[in-house]
Each structure stands twice: as C-alpha cells, then as structure tokens.
Amino acid sequence: MRLTRDFYARPVLVVARDCIGKVLVHETPAGRLRGRIVETEAYAGPEDRAAHSYGGRRTARTEVMYGPPGHVYVFFVYGMHWNFNLVTGRAGEPQAVLVRALEPLEGFAEIARRRGASKPWERMSMRERCALTNGPGKLCQAFGIDRAAYGADLETGPLYLDDGTFDGSALDAGASQGTAADGSALTRRSKPRVSRSARIGVDYAGEWALKPYRFYDAESAFVSVSRATRDRV
C-alpha cells in the first residue's frame, strides 16, 4: 500500500528511521521499478548546519522543503549527480530525508540499463548488483529520478513509497515481498534491524556532522559505505 501524507508529516528523524525497509516505487514508461530502502539520512532544518535549509535559507532550490510534507526534493551536486529526498515535518519546517541506498526488487533489466551495466542482472556478481544502487547518486540514475521529480507529490504521483504490504495487513511473518535482490535465501524482516551513524560527506558542518542522523539496515549488503559506527536503534 502506498504511504500517505501522515507518514511524512512527522519529525524528520522518525521518518528517516521508518523509511528503512519501505519500498520506493517509480512507475515509468519503461515499466515499474521497485527497491527496498536500506539507507537514509535526516536533514533537520534551520539549525542543522549540514542542511541546505540551514539558517532558514529559502531559495528556488530549497523552496519545496518549506511546503507541505510528502513531496519530493531533488537537487544536483558535483556537476553530475541527482539526490532524492522526501520532505517531512509540518509545512514551514524545511526538513528532508535523503535516500542513500536501496535493494532492487523489480525492474532489474531497466535498472541495470539505466546504470550502463555491461551484463544482465542474472549474470552479475553480488558486488556488481550492489554497485547499481548503493549510493544517493546511483539510485537516482538507476530509478530515473532527476529534476523532473522536483516538487512531485508522493501521495498521488508516479514516484512514491510503499509499505510493502498488499492490503494493509502485515506481510507473511518475516519475509519481504518479492525475491531478495541478492538472490540469497536471506529473509527480510518486516521490522529490519536499524543501525545509525554520522552522516556522509558533511564534514563542513561542525558538531552537526557528528550527530547520528544516518540510518541503515544492519543486514543489507546494499548499504553505501562505512559501517564503522554501529549504534543500535
């Protein structure tokens, strides 16, 4: 079931934590793409020196974060990469959750094609499969997310989060929907074990760079980088 506005209309740290295990869906002309979110980061607003909305900065780029929750904030960095965020909290609170990594569940061929893979998913090693979506820029390329998604409504648009259930009832105890992306027999818990760490690439943010605002699935091979810090949530 598609997640509704109330999921996003909560404090950014709560949403970032709850996104782990949720499913990102993009209905594209080339087919439906789905991936299980395994890593996120929270960007808390005006006080957060690492956030684009730090100090209450309000520009054309950050504008969507000042609007109602449940909308898409995408931005372009390093001259070549898009990053995908979910606007959270209440209108007027410029917060967002950055989605940093996910495990493909559906649309493998299209995901591999968009990433420029040289061989089909079926013949890729686990390492190669992970490299398709284990980073914020990578997953945007893999899922076809770019400037066109800016401001999109996650409650009604072709891009949204799904809780991974069919009709609202809990999933079959333990396992996730679909085949695990790594093809292993590893079962996915409906309540994944979530670890925390400092955020990646925000060293300029002083003490805010040290806050444990990054959340990831402790058991996923698709998490982006360093797992150094492992504070259980």
Place this chain on the structure above:
DNA sequence: TGAATGATTTACT
C-alpha cells in the same frame, strides 16, 4: 556577471 563549491562517483596509483 563571475567565482566558488558541493548531502558523489569513478578511475587510477
């Protein structure tokens, strides 16, 4: 109008 820079990825030593 121009210069600086980045919530990254990739290739290379």
Place this chain on the structure above:
DNA sequence: GTAAATCATTCAA
C-alpha cells in the same frame, strides 16, 4: 590511498 569529472546553485560584486 588520491584525484578528476562537471555544472547548477549560491553569493558577492
């Protein structure tokens, strides 16, 4: 481990 790629956004002038 280091560095290059590459450009929208931002802010100063």
